[in-house]
Amino acid sequence: MSSFLIDYNGFLPVAQLITEPALGDLGVVFTPIFIKPNKAEEEKYIPPDITMGFVGYTANKTWGFGAIRIASLPKHHLKYRVGVVHGNVNMNFYRELPVVGEKDFGFNFNISGAFAVLLRQIAQTELYLGLEYFYLYNKINPDFEQTRFPDFEDRVDFTDNISSLGVNLEYDKRDNVFTPNKGLYITSDFRVSEKWTGSDYNFENVHVGVFQYFQFTPKWVSGFRFESNLQFGEAPFFMKPAINLRGVPLAKYQGKQTYVLETEQRYDWKPRWSSVFFGGLAKAPTENISFDESKLVYNYGTGFRYLLARKFKLRAGVDVAWSNNDFGWYIVFGTAWNNRN
Numbered sequence: 001m002s003s004f005l006i007d008y009n010g011f012l013p014v015a016q017l018i019t020e021p022a023l024g025d026l027g028v029v030f031t032p033i034f035i036k037p038n039k040a041e042e043e044k045y046i047p048p049d050i051t052m053g054f055v056g057y058t059a060n061k062t063w064g065f066g067a068i069r070i071a072s073l074p075k076h077h078l079k080y081r082v083g084v085v086h087g088n089v090n091m092n093f094y095r096e097l098p099v100v101g102e103k104d105f106g107f108n109f110n111i112s113g114a115f116a117v118l119l120r121q122i123a124q125t126e127l128y129l130g131l132e133y134f135y136l137y138n139k140i141n142p143d144f145e146q147t148r149f150p151d152f153e154d155r156v157d158f159t160d161n162i163s164s165l166g167v168n169l170e171y172d173k174r175d176n177v178f179t180p181n182k183g184l185y186i187t188s189d190f191r192v193s194e195k196w197t198g199s200d201y202n203f204e205n206v207h208v209g210v211f212q213y214f215q216f217t218p219k220w221v222s223g224f225r226f227e228s229n230l231q232f233g234e235a236p237f238f239m240k241p242a243i244n245l246r247g248v249p250l251a252k253y254q255g256k257q258t259y260v261l262e263t264e265q266r267y268d269w270k271p272r273w274s275s276v277f278f279g280g281l282a283k284a285p286t287e288n289i290s291f292d293e294s295k296l297v298y299n300y301g302t303g304f305r306y307l308l309a310r311k312f313k314l315r316a317g318v319d320v321a322w323s324n325n326d327f328g329w330y331i332v333f334g335t336a337w338n339n340r341n
Helices: 003-008
Strands: 014-020 025-034 047-060 065-072 078-097 100-123 127-142 156-170 182-192 202-217 222-233 257-268 271-282 296-309 314-321 327-333
Touching: 014 327, 100 156, 127 182, 271 314, 296 327
Parallel strands: none
Antiparallel strands: 014 025, 025 047, 047 065, 065 078, 078 100, 100 127, 127 156, 156 182, 182 202, 202 222, 222 257, 257 271, 271 296, 296 314, 314 327
16 A cells, blocks of 8 residues: 555545544545655655545535645745635534533534645754634524524524634654654644634634653553643634544533543554554533533543554554443544544
8 A cells, every 4th residue: 555655646545434423423435545755855754745635424414525735845844734625514512401401402504614724844843833724604504493502692594704813833753643653742723713814703712732652662552642722702602612532422512621631552463453442531611610610521442453554654443432421433544633633
């Protein structure tokens, strides 16, 4: 597979199952992924350039398509990420109601979005600093009648524009970007959504993520993750920070802040086959519920990996995960934490 990607300009024809409970538990997305080694003549590791498209459909009639490009320009000390997406998403959000308890509310989102991140290397370090832009057009229709959604305005349907500008800081010493064996990765950004940026809402977000990998033995890799999201101002309900853990439905636990701790242990039984075990803890305090009083969310699970492209150290596999009241299973391409960065 590595030779096919490098020597023959090939791509990975990934047909991936969507198993996210909030999107109907089952679906499929086809993603051709082109991976090219960076041609810069430097001894240190430089991530390959990645270009991918995707089109998908799920059991709850969610569909979408888009494209993403992640690449580096080492001679100019730059790296960038750009992407576009369009789709129709049916998704549940959860709230605690008096007497009733936890209740899910379904929404339909007709979305069009784009993002761009441009980072420049600081001196000869592994530290990069730059700007990012995010835009989302949303036409929203509630899919419920009797019970009023606590965070929802008294409108039958409406459209929103979210447009944000931000500053991004990144430090990356991982030995590879797909399935790291060792190294430290830190990412942090501050984003502003205001009238002057073209947004219909005024709010700010601060995100910090720290990912550390240790290779204690040639076969044992230990990973640790800490992430926090802080939000200020009045954001729409669908943009509020949410706990992101395997086994926890998307947007089930939202708050003004989120804090996540997770570990993943990988053991390579054979050169191409591995087992993984993981577990984590998280909290999502709200305006009215403090950190100490907020619910402790946990997850745990296991899975396997197969070394799909040896020259890129790219592993893929399947994870099964449990949380407080939920279960999920996931097709993992690279590290499970890549889609959480």
